[in-house]
Amino acid sequence: MFSMVKRFSIFNRNTLSLFSQRIYFDRTRSLSDVSTIYNEELEQKEEITQNDNQKDVITPALYAFAARMHLDFSDPKILLQAVTHKSFTDTNLPSNKSFKELGNCAIQLFLTEYFHIKYPLLHTNYLKDVVEVYNGRSTLATLGHEIGLNYVVRWNKSTDVFSTPENDGQSESTDTNESQVAYKSRKVTYTIGRVVAQAVQAIVGALYLDKGPNSAQTFVHDHLLSREFAIQKLYDVKEPKRHLSALMKRLEREQPISRHLYIPYIVRLLHEAGRKTKEPIFVIGTYSGTEKLAEGFGSSIKMAEHRAAKNALLNHYFKEIKDFTLPSTIDTYQKQMSYIPTKVGDTPAKI
Amino acid sequence: MLTKPLITIAKNGVGAFVFSCRKIEFNYCERSGSSRGMIEYLQNHLIPFAKENPQLEVVVTPRPSKHPLITGTYLNRKQKQVCVRNKKPDAIAEIVKLIRDNTGVTAKKRFKKPVISTTESIRGIWSPFHTRPHSI
Numbered sequence: 067m068f069s070m071v072k073r074f075s076i077f078n079r080n081t082l083s084l085f086s087q088r089i090y091f092d093r094t095r096s097l098s099d100v101s102t103i104y105n106e107e108l109e110q111k112e113e114i115t116q117n118d119n120q121k122d123v124i125t126p127a128l129y130a131f132a133a134r135m136h137l138d139f140s141d142p143k144i145l146l147q148a149v150t151h152k153s154f155t156d157t158n159l160p161s162n163k164s165f166k167e168l169g170n171c172a173i174q175l176f177l178t179e180y181f182h183i184k185y186p187l188l189h190t191n192y193l194k195d196v197v198e199v200y201n202g203r204s205t206l207a208t209l210g211h212e213i214g215l216n217y218v219v220r221w222n223k224s225t226d227v228f229s230t231p232e233n234d235g236q237s238e239s240t241d242t243n244e245s246q247v248a249y250k251s252r253k254v255t256y257t258i259g260r261v262v263a264q265a266v267q268a269i270v271g272a273l274y275l276d277k278g279p280n281s282a283q284t285f286v287h288d289h290l291l292s293r294e295f296a297i298q299k300l301y302d303v304k305e306p307k308r309h310l311s312a313l314m315k316r317l318e319r320e321q322p323i324s325r326h327l328y329i330p331y332i333v334r335l336l337h338e339a340g341r342k343t344k345e346p347i348f349v350i351g352t353y354s355g356t357e358k359l360a361e362g363f364g365s366s367i368k369m370a371e372h373r374a375a376k377n378a379l380l381n382h383y384f385k386e387i388k389d390f391t392l393p394s395t396i397d398t399y400q401k402q403m404s405y406i407p408t409k410v411g412d413t414p415a416k417i
Numbered sequence: 418m419l420t421k422p423l424i425t426i427a428k429n430g431v432g433a434f435v436f437s438c439r440k441i442e443f444n445y446c447e448r449s450g451s452s453r454g455m456i457e458y459l460q461n462h463l464i465p466f467a468k469e470n471p472q473l474e475v476v477v478t479p480r481p482s483k484h485p486l487i488t489g490t491y492l493n494r495k496q497k498q499v500c501v502r503n504k505k506p507d508a509i510a511e512i513v514k515l516i517r518d519n520t521g522v523t524a525k526k527r528f529k530k531p532v533i534s535t536t537e538s539i540r541g542i543w544s545p546f547h548t549r550p551h552s553i
Contacts, residue, residue: 126474127440133471134436204422212427214439214492292432293425294535300423337546349546 122146122159131218135289137269139276148272151221151261153254162268169271172279173201176286176394183390185297186411187383195300200290203263209289210262221261224253283394298380306375308417310352310359313382316415319354331378333371336361350374383414426535436472437520440490441513444480451502455485458506458513466510470517487513491521 124142132138132145139145143159152161177197185193199205210216274282303309314320314330322328337349350370351361360381362373390408395401429435443459445452459477467475480486484502487509491497497516501509 126476130439130472130474134439136433199423200425202422202424205424208424209427212429212492213435217439288433289435290425292428294428295423295425339545 122157125218127214128218131214135213135269137273139272141276144272144276145269146220148268149215149219149265151219151256151264153222153225153256153261154220155222155225157220162265162271165268165271165275166264167271168274169267169269169282170201172274172282173267173270173286173290176283177201177290179392179394180287180291183392183408184387185384186387186408187385187414188411189383189414192297192300196295196297199295199300200293201267203260205290205293206263206266207259209293210259210266213289215262215265216258219258219261219265221256221258224255226253279394280397283392298384301376301380301384303376303379305417306372306379309415310375310378312415312417313379314354316412321355331359333374335367352378428535435492437491437493438473438489438517439492440474440476441516442476442478442486442488442490444478444483444486444488446481446483446485447479449482449484452485454504454506454509455501458509462506462510466513473517487516489516489519491519493521495521495523497521 122143124146128145128149132142137145147159148162148165150157150159150161152163154161174197177200178193181188181193181196210219270282270285273285311330320328320330321332332353332355334351334353335348336351338347340346341348346365347363348365348367348370349361349363350367350373352359352371352374360374360377362370362375362377364370364373387408391401391405393405393407396405429437443455443463445455445459447456463475463477467473484500485504487499487501489497497519499512499516501512504512
C-alpha cells in the first residue's frame with residue numbers, strides 16, 4: 067500500500083489524462099480502509115461536537131493514548147495539535163506541520179548519532195539508508211498503528227487544492243513540458259499511513275519543544291530504536307572480491323608470497339560435498355595469513371568465494387561498538403568531564 | 418524500483434512497554450435480571466478501576482434486552498468478548514482484569530505458536546560442515 071505513490075509516478079504525462087481523478091481517489095479510499103470502522107465512530111463524534119459548538123475537544127481515546135505512551139505535556143492541547151493533520155480544517159489549533167518538521171530533524175539527529183557511533187566503519191550511504199528505514203514513512207506508519215495512533219489522529223481524506231474550470235476543448239500539444247494537468251482542478255488525497263507517520267514525528271517535535279531534547283531522545287530510543295532491523299540486509303556490492311582486495315591493501319595486510327608479489331588475501335577450500343553431482347556444496351574461507359576473515363558457502367566454488375568475500379566485508383564494515391556514550395546525552399559538567407569519545411572510524415576503501 | 422519498503426520489527430518491552438488493551442466496553446440491560454451483578458459493578462467498582470488504568474478507554478453502553486457483555490479491544494485490532502450474565506460483581510471484576518491484562522493474540526495462536534521470536538535459534542542452525550569430526 068505504501069508503494070502507491072511510486073506506482074503513480076511511472077505513468078507519464080500523456081497517459082495521465084486517460085486516468086480520471088476518481089479512479090485514483092477510489093483506490094486510495096479502499097487502501098485506507100484499515101480503520102474505517104473507527105472512522106465512522108469518529109465522524110459521529112465529530113458531528114456531536116459540532117452540534118455542541120465545541121471544536122477542539124480532547125477525546126477519551128486521546129487521553130488513553132497519552133497515558134499509554136506516558137506523554138505528560140504541560141498543556142493537553144499540545145498533544146491535540148501534534149495529532150492534527152493539516153487536512154483537518156475544523157479546528158482553532160494550528161496543524162502539526164511545525165512540530166513534524168522539528169521532530170523529523172530531531173529523530174534524524176538521534177538516529178544518525180546512534181548508528182554512526184555504533185557502526186563507525188560504515189559507509190555513509192548505508193548510514194543514511196538505515197536512518198531512512200527507521201524514520202521512513204512505512205516504519206512510522208506501522209509504529210503508529212501498533213500504538214493506536216490511527217484512532218486518535220484528526221485528518222480528512224481529501225482537500226481541494228484549487229478548482230479552476232476544466233479546459234475540454236484544448237488541442238493536445240505534443241510538447242510534454244506544457245502541462246495541461248496544472249490547469250485542471252486537483253484534489254490532494256491523503257492516506258492514513260502518511261498521516262500517522264507525520265503524527266509520530268510531530269509528537270517527537272512537541273516533546274522536544276515542551277519537555278526538552280532529553281525527553282524527545284528517550285522517546286526515540288524507547289519506541290524507534292528498540293525496534294529490530296537486520297542492518298546487514300542493506301549491504302549490496304556487485305564485486306565483493308575487488309572491494310576486499312582494496313580493503314586489505316588499505317589496512318596494509320597484504321601478504322608477501324614471493325619477493326615482489328603481494329596478495330591481499332588467500333582463499334582456501336574448507337569443506338566440500340557432492341562435487342560432480344546435481345547439488346554440490348563448497349565452503350570457502352578467506353584468510354589473511356593464518357587469520358580467517360570469513361567463510362562462505364555456495365553450489366559452485368566461484369559462488370562460495372563471492373559469499374566468503376562478502377562476509378569478510380560485512381565483518382569489517384559492520385563492526386559494532388558495544389559500550390559508548392552518546393554526545394547528545396551530555397548535559398551536565400560532570401558528564402562532560404567524564405566523557406570518553408569513541409575512536410573515529412576509518413573511511414571505506416575505494417576500488 | 419517497485420520493491421516493498423524495508424521496515425523495522427516491533428519489540429514491545431525492549432525499549433518501552435506499550436499496553437495492549439486500548440478499550441473496554443461494557444454493555445448491560447436496565448431491566449433484565451442477568452444484568453444485576455453487572456449494574457452493581459458499574460455503580461461501585463468501575464470508576465476506581467478506570468482511574469487506576471488511565472491507559473484504557475472505558476465505554477459504558479446500555480444494550481436493552483440482551484445479556485451483559487464485556488468487550489476488550491486490543492492494539493492488534495482483535496477483540497475479546499465475555500458474557501457476564503448472572504455473575505456477581507467480584508467475578509466480573511476478575512474477568513475485567515483478565516481482559517485488561519490480555520494481548521489480542523488468539524488462544525489458538527498462543528498454543529500453535531507459543532514462542533514469538535525474530536531469531537531462528539540461539540545456538541545456530543546445525544551444519545554438517547561445522548561439527549566436530551567423529552573419532553573412535
